Amino acid sequence: MTNTLIFVDLASDDPAAAGAFYAEVFGWENDARPEGIYHRMVPGGFFKNKDGSDSQIGNLHLGIFDAGNARPHPEPAGVEPRTLSTTGRKPRIWVLISDDDSADRILATAQTLGATILWRNHYWKEFNGYNHAFVDPWGNEIVLWGKAGENPQIPADFTRE
Structure with a gap:
């Protein structure tokens, strides 16, 4: 196991x-x-x-x-560091967009609440998915994943890799 x-x-x-x-x-x-x-x-x-x-x-x-x-x-008062990491690469969190939601709605809501949009409308062939990303107000990077399905028709405005 x-x-x-x-x-x-x-x-x-x-x-x-x-x-x-x-x-x-x-x-x-x-x-x-x-x-x-x-x-x-x-x-x-x-x-x-x-x-x-x-x-x-x-x-x-x-x-x-x-x-x-x-x-x-174990320490009730905790230990250093006590601040958010603000430089360099950090872990990214991937979230699958539900079938009854949309990247546009998620990104718009996140941006309204203080997030920064990193990119939109990208297709990654290796894993057959559409993706978009934002950084939340605390510096955490969130990548949205949308299923492209069988024989996807990639929109013309999407970047590709």
Whole structure:
């Protein structure tokens, strides 16, 4: 049996605001545990089987922690660093666009709430998907993924690789 990825956390200097941001942008439940210190974003639902039915595997959750005192940690006061990382490459979070949502709606909402759009309308042939990206107000990079399907018709305004 292999080790299993169960959670990914994003840093924020305001976990409550970040929780509200992701709840509005993606429609996820903002489960503050406790409020302002750690927020678990719960997308709900299950991964789909090939026939479109729900599998037994629940969608992964995303955590948002306070960069000033990242919990859990054995030291009650936490340890350095206590600031957001602002330079260089950092991990990217990939989010599959649901069939009943759109990249345009997600990007517009994110931008209205303070995100910076990195790019739109790109097709990656290797994995047969459309992608778009933004940086949230705390510096976390989010890449949106849209399924291109069988024999995709790539829009003329999309870049390609």
